[in-house]
Amino acid sequence: MYKAPRGTSDQLPSEQKYWSYVQDVIESVCMTYGFDRINTPIFESTALFARTVGDQTDVVQKEMYTFDDRGGESLTLRPEGTAPVCRAYLEHGMHVLPQPVRVFYFCPIFRYERPQAGRFRQHNQFGVEAIGDPDPLVDAEVIQLGWDMTTQLGLKKMNLVINSIGDSECRPAYLEALKSYYAGRLDELCKDCHSRFERNPLRLLDCKEESCAPFIAGAPESVQYLCENCKDHWDKLRRYLKSSGLEYVEDHRLVRGLDYYTRTVFEIKPQGGGSQSTVLGGGRYDGLIQQLGGPVTPGVGFGCGVERLIANLKEQTALVKDHRMRKIVVACLGDEAVEAGILIANELRGSGISSVMAPRSRSLKSQMRYASNLNARFTIIIGQDEIVNQTVLLRDMDEGSQKETHVSEITNMISSMVAL
Protein backbone atom coordinates (compact mmCIF):
# COMPACT_ATOMS: atom_id res chain seq x y z
CA MET A 1 0.00 0.00 0.00
CA TYR A 2 1.26 3.42 -0.87
CA LYS A 3 1.13 6.07 1.79
CA ALA A 4 1.71 9.78 1.69
CA PRO A 5 5.45 10.35 2.18
CA ARG A 6 6.64 10.94 5.68
CA GLY A 7 5.81 14.37 7.00
CA THR A 8 3.24 15.05 4.28
CA SER A 9 -0.50 14.76 4.47
CA ASP A 10 -3.65 14.88 2.39
CA GLN A 11 -6.02 17.76 2.81
CA LEU A 12 -9.23 15.75 2.75
CA PRO A 13 -12.62 17.14 1.69
CA SER A 14 -13.68 17.35 5.32
CA GLU A 15 -10.76 19.71 6.03
CA GLN A 16 -11.40 22.05 3.14
CA LYS A 17 -13.60 24.43 5.07
CA TYR A 18 -10.62 25.39 7.24
CA TRP A 19 -8.42 26.01 4.26
CA SER A 20 -10.85 28.15 2.37
CA TYR A 21 -11.75 30.03 5.54
CA VAL A 22 -8.12 30.83 6.33
CA GLN A 23 -7.35 31.79 2.76
CA ASP A 24 -10.37 34.08 2.58
CA VAL A 25 -9.43 35.89 5.78
CA ILE A 26 -5.81 36.19 4.72
CA GLU A 27 -6.70 37.60 1.34
CA SER A 28 -9.07 40.14 2.75
CA VAL A 29 -6.65 41.29 5.46
CA CYS A 30 -3.83 41.61 2.95
CA MET A 31 -6.09 43.55 0.65
CA THR A 32 -6.99 46.01 3.39
CA TYR A 33 -3.28 46.61 4.03
CA GLY A 34 -2.56 47.10 0.34
CA PHE A 35 -0.64 43.86 -0.21
CA ASP A 36 -0.96 42.07 -3.55
CA ARG A 37 -0.47 38.40 -4.18
CA ILE A 38 2.66 36.97 -5.76
CA ASN A 39 3.36 33.37 -6.75
CA THR A 40 6.88 32.10 -7.24
CA PRO A 41 8.07 28.70 -8.50
CA ILE A 42 7.99 25.72 -6.20
CA PHE A 43 11.72 25.19 -6.80
CA GLU A 44 14.61 27.57 -7.30
CA SER A 45 18.35 27.46 -7.84
CA THR A 46 19.93 25.88 -4.80
CA ALA A 47 22.34 28.78 -4.46
CA LEU A 48 19.49 31.24 -3.91
CA PHE A 49 18.73 29.63 -0.56
CA ALA A 50 22.24 28.59 0.39
CA ARG A 51 23.45 32.16 0.00
CA THR A 52 20.64 34.01 1.75
CA VAL A 53 19.43 31.64 4.44
CA GLY A 54 22.99 30.98 5.56
CA ASP A 55 25.45 28.16 4.92
CA GLN A 56 25.67 27.27 8.57
CA THR A 57 21.95 27.18 9.30
CA ASP A 58 20.18 23.85 9.81
CA VAL A 59 17.84 24.67 6.97
CA VAL A 60 20.69 24.68 4.48
CA GLN A 61 22.87 22.12 6.21
CA LYS A 62 20.38 19.32 6.51
CA GLU A 63 16.85 20.26 5.60
CA MET A 64 16.74 21.12 1.91
CA TYR A 65 15.19 18.95 -0.77
CA THR A 66 17.92 19.41 -3.33
CA PHE A 67 18.24 17.58 -6.64
CA ASP A 68 19.93 17.92 -10.01
CA ASP A 69 17.57 18.24 -12.90
CA ARG A 70 18.22 16.48 -16.20
CA GLY A 71 20.31 19.39 -17.38
CA GLY A 72 22.56 19.06 -14.35
CA GLU A 73 21.37 22.18 -12.62
CA SER A 74 21.04 22.02 -8.84
CA LEU A 75 17.53 22.91 -7.77
CA THR A 76 15.88 23.03 -4.36
CA LEU A 77 12.27 22.77 -3.28
CA ARG A 78 11.48 26.07 -1.62
CA PRO A 79 12.37 25.82 2.11
CA GLU A 80 11.20 29.37 2.87
CA GLY A 81 9.36 32.16 1.13
CA THR A 82 11.37 35.34 1.45
CA ALA A 83 14.36 34.69 -0.80
CA PRO A 84 12.23 33.76 -3.85
CA VAL A 85 10.19 36.93 -3.49
CA CYS A 86 13.34 39.01 -3.30
CA ARG A 87 14.66 37.22 -6.37
CA ALA A 88 11.46 38.10 -8.22
CA TYR A 89 11.73 41.70 -7.02
CA LEU A 90 15.16 41.95 -8.60
CA GLU A 91 14.38 39.93 -11.71
CA HIS A 92 11.40 42.07 -12.61
CA GLY A 93 12.93 45.40 -11.72
CA MET A 94 10.33 46.14 -9.08
CA HIS A 95 12.52 48.94 -7.74
CA VAL A 96 10.86 51.13 -10.36
CA LEU A 97 7.50 50.58 -8.65
CA PRO A 98 6.41 52.82 -5.80
CA GLN A 99 8.39 51.68 -2.72
CA PRO A 100 7.89 49.73 -0.64
CA VAL A 101 6.52 46.95 -2.80
CA ARG A 102 3.96 45.10 -0.73
CA VAL A 103 3.26 41.48 -1.64
CA PHE A 104 1.97 38.33 0.00
CA TYR A 105 2.23 34.66 -0.87
CA PHE A 106 0.50 31.43 0.05
CA CYS A 107 2.43 28.36 -0.97
CA PRO A 108 3.88 25.01 0.08
CA ILE A 109 7.25 24.93 1.84
CA PHE A 110 9.54 21.90 1.99
CA ARG A 111 12.02 20.94 4.67
CA TYR A 112 13.52 17.55 5.31
CA GLU A 113 12.95 17.30 9.06
CA ARG A 114 11.72 14.68 11.49
CA PRO A 115 8.02 15.38 11.71
CA GLN A 116 6.33 16.02 15.03
CA ALA A 117 3.35 17.95 16.34
CA GLY A 118 3.15 21.16 14.31
CA ARG A 119 6.04 20.26 12.04
CA PHE A 120 5.92 18.68 8.61
CA ARG A 121 8.14 18.08 5.62
CA GLN A 122 5.67 19.83 3.43
CA HIS A 123 3.62 22.59 4.94
CA ASN A 124 1.93 25.73 3.70
CA GLN A 125 3.08 29.18 4.51
CA PHE A 126 1.34 32.45 4.16
CA GLY A 127 3.80 35.31 4.18
CA VAL A 128 4.10 38.98 3.40
CA GLU A 129 7.07 41.05 2.28
CA ALA A 130 7.41 44.83 2.13
CA ILE A 131 10.50 45.59 0.09
CA GLY A 132 12.25 48.89 -0.49
CA ASP A 133 11.66 51.02 2.58
CA PRO A 134 13.86 51.07 5.72
CA ASP A 135 11.34 52.98 7.84
CA PRO A 136 10.23 51.29 11.09
CA LEU A 137 6.75 52.37 10.12
CA VAL A 138 6.79 49.52 7.62
CA ASP A 139 7.90 47.04 10.29
CA ALA A 140 4.99 48.19 12.41
CA GLU A 141 2.59 47.83 9.52
CA VAL A 142 3.73 44.31 8.74
CA ILE A 143 3.51 43.28 12.37
CA GLN A 144 0.08 44.78 12.66
CA LEU A 145 -1.06 42.94 9.57
CA GLY A 146 0.03 39.68 11.13
CA TRP A 147 -1.70 40.46 14.37
CA ASP A 148 -4.86 41.57 12.61
CA MET A 149 -4.95 38.34 10.67
CA THR A 150 -4.85 36.18 13.79
CA THR A 151 -7.59 38.18 15.49
CA GLN A 152 -9.77 38.23 12.40
CA LEU A 153 -9.39 34.48 12.16
CA GLY A 154 -10.87 34.39 15.63
CA LEU A 155 -7.74 33.21 17.44
CA LYS A 156 -7.61 34.18 21.09
CA LYS A 157 -4.82 34.29 23.64
CA MET A 158 -1.99 34.98 21.27
CA ASN A 159 1.22 36.74 22.24
CA LEU A 160 3.20 39.13 20.10
CA VAL A 161 6.89 39.04 20.95
CA ILE A 162 9.43 41.47 19.51
CA ASN A 163 13.15 42.09 19.71
CA SER A 164 15.93 43.83 17.85
CA ILE A 165 19.13 41.99 17.01
CA GLY A 166 20.93 44.94 15.43
CA ASP A 167 22.66 45.09 12.08
CA SER A 168 26.11 44.51 10.62
CA GLU A 169 27.20 47.71 12.35
CA CYS A 170 26.47 46.73 15.93
CA ARG A 171 25.82 43.00 16.01
CA PRO A 172 29.50 41.95 15.96
CA ALA A 173 30.10 43.83 19.18
CA TYR A 174 27.08 42.26 20.77
CA LEU A 175 28.13 38.78 19.70
CA GLU A 176 31.52 39.42 21.24
CA ALA A 177 29.94 40.45 24.51
CA LEU A 178 27.69 37.43 24.46
CA LYS A 179 30.54 35.06 23.76
CA SER A 180 32.80 36.47 26.41
CA TYR A 181 29.93 36.24 28.89
CA TYR A 182 29.44 32.58 28.04
CA ALA A 183 33.11 31.75 27.62
CA GLY A 184 33.68 31.67 31.36
CA ARG A 185 30.83 29.23 31.95
CA LEU A 186 31.31 26.77 29.15
CA ASP A 187 31.75 23.75 31.41
CA GLU A 188 28.38 24.43 33.05
CA LEU A 189 26.45 24.55 29.77
CA CYS A 190 24.53 21.71 28.18
CA LYS A 191 25.86 19.77 25.24
CA ASP A 192 23.75 21.63 22.69
CA CYS A 193 24.86 24.98 23.99
CA HIS A 194 28.46 24.06 23.39
CA SER A 195 27.78 23.69 19.69
CA ARG A 196 25.64 26.81 19.74
CA PHE A 197 28.56 28.69 21.21
CA GLU A 198 30.61 27.72 18.18
CA ARG A 199 28.05 27.81 15.42
CA ASN A 200 25.37 30.32 16.36
CA PRO A 201 25.86 32.18 19.66
CA LEU A 202 22.50 33.98 19.38
CA ARG A 203 20.75 30.66 19.82
CA LEU A 204 22.33 30.25 23.26
CA LEU A 205 19.53 32.54 24.43
CA ASP A 206 16.92 30.13 23.16
CA CYS A 207 18.04 26.99 25.02
CA LYS A 208 15.23 25.03 26.67
CA GLU A 209 17.51 23.18 29.08
CA GLU A 210 16.66 24.17 32.64
CA SER A 211 20.26 24.16 33.72
CA CYS A 212 21.03 26.85 31.17
CA ALA A 213 18.17 29.13 32.19
CA PRO A 214 20.10 31.08 34.85
CA PHE A 215 22.82 31.94 32.35
CA ILE A 216 20.28 33.17 29.85
CA ALA A 217 18.70 35.39 32.47
CA GLY A 218 22.01 37.11 33.15
CA ALA A 219 23.19 37.29 29.54
CA PRO A 220 23.77 40.63 27.85
CA GLU A 221 20.82 41.85 25.81
CA SER A 222 21.15 42.76 22.16
CA VAL A 223 19.04 45.91 22.58
CA GLN A 224 21.70 47.33 24.90
CA TYR A 225 24.30 47.07 22.18
CA LEU A 226 22.38 48.69 19.34
CA CYS A 227 24.15 51.36 17.32
CA GLU A 228 22.59 54.80 16.90
CA ASN A 229 20.59 53.95 13.81
CA CYS A 230 19.36 50.61 15.12
CA LYS A 231 18.41 52.13 18.44
CA ASP A 232 16.45 54.83 16.69
CA HIS A 233 14.73 52.21 14.56
CA TRP A 234 13.89 50.12 17.62
CA ASP A 235 12.52 53.08 19.56
CA LYS A 236 10.35 54.24 16.69
CA LEU A 237 9.03 50.78 16.04
CA ARG A 238 7.86 50.44 19.60
CA ARG A 239 6.32 53.88 19.51
CA TYR A 240 4.36 53.02 16.35
CA LEU A 241 3.19 49.74 17.79
CA LYS A 242 2.04 51.47 20.94
CA SER A 243 0.22 54.19 19.10
CA SER A 244 -1.75 51.64 17.15
CA GLY A 245 -2.68 49.98 20.41
CA LEU A 246 -0.86 46.73 19.82
CA GLU A 247 0.10 44.81 22.92
CA TYR A 248 3.52 43.28 22.64
CA VAL A 249 6.13 41.68 24.83
CA GLU A 250 9.78 42.61 24.48
CA ASP A 251 11.87 39.50 24.78
CA HIS A 252 15.62 39.78 24.45
CA ARG A 253 15.85 36.00 24.06
CA LEU A 254 13.91 36.07 20.81
CA VAL A 255 16.27 35.24 17.95
CA ARG A 256 15.60 33.76 14.57
CA GLY A 257 17.16 30.89 12.74
CA LEU A 258 17.83 32.40 9.36
CA ASP A 259 20.95 34.48 8.82
CA TYR A 260 19.44 37.30 6.84
CA TYR A 261 17.53 38.99 9.66
CA THR A 262 18.58 42.44 10.84
CA ARG A 263 17.16 44.73 13.46
CA THR A 264 13.51 43.82 14.04
CA VAL A 265 12.51 40.23 14.73
CA PHE A 266 9.09 39.14 15.95
CA GLU A 267 6.86 36.15 16.54
CA ILE A 268 3.24 35.45 17.30
CA LYS A 269 2.49 32.37 19.36
CA PRO A 270 -0.36 31.03 21.42
CA GLN A 271 -0.10 31.54 25.18
CA GLY A 272 1.11 28.42 26.87
CA GLY A 273 1.74 26.78 23.53
CA GLY A 274 4.00 23.74 23.28
CA SER A 275 7.31 23.43 21.56
CA GLN A 276 6.39 23.87 17.90
CA SER A 277 3.68 26.37 18.48
CA THR A 278 4.98 29.55 16.89
CA VAL A 279 2.40 30.47 14.33
CA LEU A 280 4.09 33.42 12.71
CA GLY A 281 7.65 34.65 12.63
CA GLY A 282 9.56 37.25 10.73
CA GLY A 283 11.66 40.34 10.78
CA ARG A 284 13.67 42.81 8.79
CA TYR A 285 16.25 41.72 6.23
CA ASP A 286 18.06 44.80 5.02
CA GLY A 287 21.05 42.95 3.60
CA LEU A 288 19.32 40.16 1.74
CA ILE A 289 18.80 41.74 -1.65
CA GLN A 290 22.33 43.00 -1.76
CA GLN A 291 23.44 39.45 -1.10
CA LEU A 292 21.54 38.40 -4.18
CA GLY A 293 23.63 40.81 -6.21
CA GLY A 294 21.11 43.64 -6.17
CA PRO A 295 21.44 47.20 -4.94
CA VAL A 296 21.16 47.90 -1.21
CA THR A 297 17.47 47.36 -0.63
CA PRO A 298 15.78 47.01 2.75
CA GLY A 299 12.88 44.70 3.40
CA VAL A 300 10.68 43.33 6.14
CA GLY A 301 8.22 40.46 6.27
CA PHE A 302 7.05 37.31 7.98
CA GLY A 303 6.14 33.70 7.35
CA CYS A 304 3.13 32.08 8.90
CA GLY A 305 2.48 28.35 9.19
CA VAL A 306 -1.01 27.68 7.95
CA GLU A 307 -1.22 24.17 9.40
CA ARG A 308 -0.42 25.65 12.79
CA LEU A 309 -3.06 28.33 12.33
CA ILE A 310 -5.64 25.68 11.57
CA ALA A 311 -4.51 23.54 14.51
CA ASN A 312 -5.11 26.52 16.77
CA LEU A 313 -8.48 27.19 15.22
CA LYS A 314 -9.54 23.63 15.93
CA GLU A 315 -8.16 23.69 19.46
CA GLN A 316 -10.03 26.85 20.27
CA THR A 317 -13.10 25.42 18.55
CA ALA A 318 -13.48 28.67 16.72
CA LEU A 319 -16.52 28.33 14.52
CA VAL A 320 -15.69 27.79 10.89
CA LYS A 321 -18.57 27.65 8.49
CA ASP A 322 -18.80 25.02 5.83
CA HIS A 323 -19.64 26.91 2.67
CA ARG A 324 -20.18 23.87 0.51
CA MET A 325 -23.41 24.04 -1.40
CA ARG A 326 -25.90 21.36 -0.52
CA LYS A 327 -26.54 19.00 -3.36
CA ILE A 328 -29.54 17.98 -5.41
CA VAL A 329 -29.69 14.26 -6.08
CA VAL A 330 -31.45 12.94 -9.16
CA ALA A 331 -32.94 9.48 -8.63
CA CYS A 332 -34.13 7.60 -11.69
CA LEU A 333 -36.06 4.40 -12.29
CA GLY A 334 -35.34 2.89 -15.69
CA ASP A 335 -33.18 3.84 -18.64
CA GLU A 336 -35.58 6.38 -20.07
CA ALA A 337 -35.72 8.13 -16.74
CA VAL A 338 -31.94 8.28 -16.57
CA GLU A 339 -31.83 10.10 -19.87
CA ALA A 340 -34.36 12.62 -18.65
CA GLY A 341 -32.47 12.90 -15.37
CA ILE A 342 -29.20 13.73 -17.07
CA LEU A 343 -30.88 16.61 -18.87
CA ILE A 344 -32.32 17.96 -15.64
CA ALA A 345 -29.03 17.63 -13.73
CA ASN A 346 -27.24 19.51 -16.50
CA GLU A 347 -29.87 22.22 -16.51
CA LEU A 348 -29.46 22.66 -12.74
CA ARG A 349 -25.68 22.83 -13.03
CA GLY A 350 -26.13 25.44 -15.71
CA SER A 351 -27.92 27.52 -13.10
CA GLY A 352 -25.12 27.02 -10.61
CA ILE A 353 -26.86 24.37 -8.55
CA SER A 354 -24.86 21.40 -7.33
CA SER A 355 -26.50 18.25 -8.57
CA VAL A 356 -25.47 14.61 -8.83
CA MET A 357 -27.06 11.51 -10.28
CA ALA A 358 -27.76 8.79 -7.76
CA PRO A 359 -25.76 5.62 -8.41
CA ARG A 360 -27.44 3.49 -11.07
CA SER A 361 -28.87 -0.01 -10.81
CA ARG A 362 -30.03 0.52 -7.32
CA SER A 363 -33.48 0.44 -5.88
CA LEU A 364 -35.25 3.73 -5.31
CA LYS A 365 -34.89 3.11 -1.62
CA SER A 366 -31.18 2.83 -2.01
CA GLN A 367 -31.00 5.95 -4.15
CA MET A 368 -32.92 7.82 -1.49
CA ARG A 369 -30.60 6.57 1.17
CA TYR A 370 -27.72 7.79 -0.92
CA ALA A 371 -29.30 11.24 -1.17
CA SER A 372 -29.85 11.25 2.54
CA ASN A 373 -26.28 10.29 3.31
CA LEU A 374 -25.02 13.10 1.08
CA ASN A 375 -27.18 15.50 3.09
CA ALA A 376 -28.91 16.46 -0.14
CA ARG A 377 -31.30 19.42 0.00
CA PHE A 378 -33.70 17.98 -2.56
CA THR A 379 -34.13 14.72 -4.39
CA ILE A 380 -35.65 14.69 -7.85
CA ILE A 381 -37.41 11.42 -8.54
CA ILE A 382 -38.13 10.33 -12.10
CA GLY A 383 -40.02 7.14 -12.99
CA GLN A 384 -42.27 5.89 -15.76
CA ASP A 385 -45.27 7.95 -14.66
CA GLU A 386 -43.25 11.14 -14.61
CA ILE A 387 -41.80 10.46 -18.07
CA VAL A 388 -45.29 10.06 -19.47
CA ASN A 389 -46.54 13.23 -17.77
CA GLN A 390 -43.42 15.29 -18.44
CA THR A 391 -43.07 15.85 -14.69
CA VAL A 392 -40.73 14.97 -11.84
CA LEU A 393 -41.24 14.48 -8.13
CA LEU A 394 -39.40 17.10 -6.14
CA ARG A 395 -38.74 15.84 -2.64
CA ASP A 396 -37.67 18.21 0.11
CA MET A 397 -35.26 16.14 2.17
CA ASP A 398 -35.49 18.38 5.23
CA GLU A 399 -39.26 18.63 5.32
CA GLY A 400 -39.95 15.13 4.10
CA SER A 401 -42.53 16.50 1.73
CA GLN A 402 -42.70 16.24 -2.05
CA LYS A 403 -44.72 17.50 -4.97
CA GLU A 404 -45.11 16.82 -8.63
CA THR A 405 -43.64 19.49 -10.86
CA HIS A 406 -43.52 19.97 -14.60
CA VAL A 407 -40.00 19.49 -15.99
CA SER A 408 -39.98 22.97 -17.46
CA GLU A 409 -40.41 24.53 -14.03
CA ILE A 410 -38.01 22.45 -12.01
CA THR A 411 -34.89 24.64 -12.29
CA ASN A 412 -36.71 27.86 -11.46
CA MET A 413 -38.44 26.24 -8.57
CA ILE A 414 -35.25 24.90 -7.04
CA SER A 415 -33.40 28.15 -7.68
CA SER A 416 -35.95 30.11 -5.73
CA MET A 417 -35.98 27.64 -2.86
CA VAL A 418 -32.20 27.33 -2.63
CA ALA A 419 -31.91 31.09 -2.56
CA LEU A 420 -33.84 31.20 0.69
Place this chain on the structure above:
RNA sequence: GUGGGCGUGGCCUAGUGGUUAAGGCGCCAGGUUGUGGCCCUGGAGAUCGAGGGUUCAAAUCCCUCCGCUCACCCCA
Protein backbone atom coordinates in the same frame (compact mmCIF):
# COMPACT_ATOMS: atom_id res chain seq x y z
C1' G B 1 20.75 12.93 13.15
C1' U B 2 19.34 11.51 18.74
C1' G B 3 15.80 9.63 22.49
C1' G B 4 10.73 7.89 24.43
C1' G B 5 5.74 5.76 23.26
C1' C B 6 2.74 2.93 19.87
C1' G B 7 1.31 -0.45 15.45
C1' U B 8 -5.69 -5.49 15.49
C1' G B 9 -11.04 -4.47 8.92
C1' G B 10 -11.75 2.56 6.05
C1' C B 11 -12.01 4.80 11.48
C1' C B 12 -12.20 3.73 16.96
C1' U B 13 -11.55 -0.19 20.25
C1' A B 14 -11.75 -5.53 22.98
C1' G B 15 -8.65 -9.58 23.16
C1' U B 16 -1.85 -9.98 26.79
C1' G B 17 -0.03 -17.99 24.99
C1' G B 18 -5.01 -22.32 23.44
C1' U B 19 -10.68 -24.04 18.81
C1' U B 20 -13.44 -20.40 12.58
C1' A B 21 -9.78 -12.73 16.10
C1' A B 22 -14.97 -9.81 19.03
C1' G B 23 -17.69 -5.13 19.19
C1' G B 24 -18.99 0.07 17.82
C1' C B 25 -18.91 3.78 13.78
C1' G B 26 -18.98 3.89 8.57
C1' C B 27 -20.18 1.32 3.84
C1' C B 28 -23.64 -2.03 1.02
C1' A B 29 -28.28 -4.70 0.92
C1' G B 30 -33.08 -6.39 2.67
C1' G B 31 -37.58 -5.47 6.13
C1' U B 32 -42.99 -7.32 -0.67
C1' U B 33 -45.59 -3.02 -5.74
C1' G B 34 -41.60 3.63 -7.01
C1' U B 35 -39.39 6.90 -1.33
C1' G B 36 -34.11 8.62 2.82
C1' G B 37 -33.18 9.90 8.06
C1' C B 38 -35.10 6.11 13.49
C1' C B 39 -35.48 0.83 14.33
C1' C B 40 -34.63 -4.47 13.01
C1' U B 41 -31.95 -8.19 10.04
C1' G B 42 -28.10 -9.59 6.93
C1' G B 43 -23.50 -8.79 3.96
C1' A B 44 -18.74 -7.21 2.45
C1' G B 45 -14.27 -5.90 4.70
C1' A B 46 -8.19 -8.03 8.93
C1' U B 47 -2.45 -12.74 5.71
C1' C B 48 -3.57 -8.94 13.96
C1' G B 49 2.77 -3.45 10.36
C1' A B 50 6.76 -6.99 7.91
C1' G B 51 10.35 -10.87 8.50
C1' G B 52 12.65 -14.29 11.70
C1' G B 53 12.82 -16.99 16.48
C1' U B 54 10.85 -19.59 21.16
C1' U B 55 6.64 -23.14 21.87
C1' C B 56 2.64 -28.90 20.87
C1' A B 57 0.23 -23.94 20.22
C1' A B 58 1.78 -16.68 19.15
C1' A B 59 -2.35 -10.86 17.82
C1' U B 60 -0.28 -12.10 22.73
C1' C B 61 6.79 -13.80 24.54
C1' C B 62 11.99 -12.53 22.16
C1' C B 63 15.01 -10.29 18.04
C1' U B 64 15.47 -7.36 13.52
C1' C B 65 13.39 -4.11 10.14
C1' C B 66 9.50 -0.75 8.58
C1' G B 67 5.83 2.73 9.76
C1' C B 68 3.28 6.19 12.94
C1' U B 69 3.69 9.44 17.01
C1' C B 70 5.89 12.68 20.79
C1' A B 71 10.29 15.23 22.29
C1' C B 72 15.43 17.20 21.22
C1' C B 73 18.44 19.83 17.40
C1' C B 74 15.97 23.47 14.45
C1' C B 75 11.84 25.85 12.59
C1' A B 76 6.05 28.13 10.45
